[in-house]
Amino acid sequence: MYADGDELARALAQLHELPPLITSWEVLALKHLLAEAADGKRFLLQGGDCAESFDDCTSPLISNRLKVMLQMSLVLVHGLKLPVVRVGRFAGQYAKPRSADMEERDGVSLPSYRGDLVNGAAFTAEARRADPQRLIRGHARSAMTMNFVRALVDGGFADLHHPEYWDLGWVEHSPLQDEYSAMVESIGNSLRFMETLAGESIGSFQRVDFYTSHEALVLHYEQALTRQVPRQWGWFNLSTHFPWIGMRTAALDGAHVEYFRGLRNPIAVKVGPSVTPDQLLRLVDVLDPDNDPGRLTLIHRMGAAKVETALPPLLAAMKAAGRKPLWVCDPMHGNTETLGTGVKTRRFENIRNELDRAFDAHAVAGTRLGGVHLELTGENVTECMGGARDLTESDLARAYKSQVDPRLNYEQSLELAMLIVRKRGGAALG
Template sequence: GQYAKPRSSDTETRGGVTLPVYRGDLVNRQAFEAEERVPDPALLLRGYERAGLTINFIRALIDGGFADLHHPEYWELTFARQTPVADEYHAMVRSITESLHFIEALTGGSIPEMNRVDFYTSHEGLSLHYETALTRRVPRRQGWYNLGCHLPWIGERTRAVDGAHVEYFRGLRNPVGVKIGPAITPAELLRLLEVLDADREPGDTVLIARLGARQVRQILPGLITAVAESGHRPAWVCDPMHGNTVCTASGRKTRHFEAILDELLDSIDIHESLGSWLAGVHFELTAENVTECIGGASGVRETDLDTAYHTLCDPRLNYEQAMEIAFAIAKRLERNRPVNGTPSHPAA
């Protein structure tokens, strides 16, 4: 989001001065100065370089044992040790460690899969100049692949069936995602799927619902039902962030933790009631101790936002809020544990 931002207006006005809007670090610069808002093609290369650096850093962490379940102490942040979720986190770590030791005692040795993880990348394919430059044919495979990430997705504002983004995405062999907001109708969603999921490959298309806590129960059931009856089998994902963004009286964008959690848990309930399955979640979060989202066990209030509001894009969950969400998901999914080998509800 920091590198390519969809905008509702082409210009921004401050103090009687109007300039082109900031479109993200792939396009222009954030400072409110005329020369900084001029599109700069060199920023496309800088974005590519920083993406490469980030991926290589993640690879180095994994190779160095950061993801090894035998060493959960690698994951802990010093400032989080005295937070309300610390005790629950440490209990979870003890449970994982005990389970791991038990499994290894049964198998008589270490399990290599516990030492590292595979990781995959995803981003909104907003800047088609950038995306097409990274689109290639791959040896010994048919079709075109976007090599900039594993899962590119289309945003809510650029998902028009006859638009350039859908036309580009329909030619990719990657799995592709599409954000769907409260304005979409079942008929419109089916038209999108006919273009993006023409082969009806199960799970090859990802529907990322961002409906908002107030509307999810009214809108999501009709979408799930229409898609199921059509024969398409996409993977459903919940984005409880973007439909719950609000502005404070001072103009700060923020999100309420309780609204985020409500939309997420409601989505799980709706899928379960319809015999469907929520395949994933989408969050904007950081390990930093920021104050950008209101609420949660840490008690961030609206008056606290200016304490550590660092984002230039959308407000993010901080470390503690993210952990609290993770625990809530785990507790909710505990209800779906198999009983005598039978899941509590079927997967779609």
């Protein structure tokens, strides 16, 4: 992929000397929380952009992304009566796998855009060159994003005393506004009641824990930020708390699986409808040989049309083998479609249906669906059809901004959280 090996080596040497983005104790804390989610004591909300852009490293975009995650978690906590583990698909989600190495336009063939960590989106030979300096820029953008998120969280941005501050102005007249406002008022009243009984403010409600995740696709980048730390054994990927392996790089004898099996981070694997029970069991044996609580998350992404047939055999095989991973549903990737205009989209109804059927499959199997993995944004985009405002194909051109995959906008994301609560509630998780 990189034409100049010496240029790559210099960039990696520089990256290896830069400070890590997260700490080992944060990694181990998240692993404990994920173990509790697998045990039904918490629920995982993992979400963010399909692929971050260097240009989107701005305070409004980051704070809006954090707002929608906070609001969704508030809905889930209130409705499911469970603590929520919040993990963002950001501060490192700068690389994307592509189905083809080359892209052709008007008879011109150039390398595919693989995310800002690798090359540029513009269709020019210069932009599409794999540039090792982008690895350094990716680290810098990730650090700035993490720094701002930490500052917001530590500064009281997530204070449950004032969830009304999380509102995004453009949804003021949303069909969901009344329901959400009633929920906020109920939470506020409950919090004030508890503080009246306690005789003091409950400080733990002024901040939340927030973690990062990304697909560890570019191993050069991940390895340069994989470190040993004092007073701990083993190796930690300190570019993110929660790396995952995508379907294209989950080969049992592949470099990504070999890299992941040596990490102490909690890890995840995307599982699609083509995966057989035997393949999954062999992969799990390599990545989590000790059946270590919190170590492994399996993110199934089957598509609404296939989840009812493809998921149950996997659940049965893992249960029979005594495996207890954290099961998470990604209802986004299996429901992507390309319209006649060439625009990629997803239908909210299909996203909802896959999630609904996944809960049913787990209930029948006697396993537990412990979280959701979503591509979403806090912006007023029109990339997925349907939802409360019933967006149609003609609406997509109004605010379609994604360079890669279509995302749920704020309102659709909040609606999905409400549907999880309304249709399933705590009973669906146990």
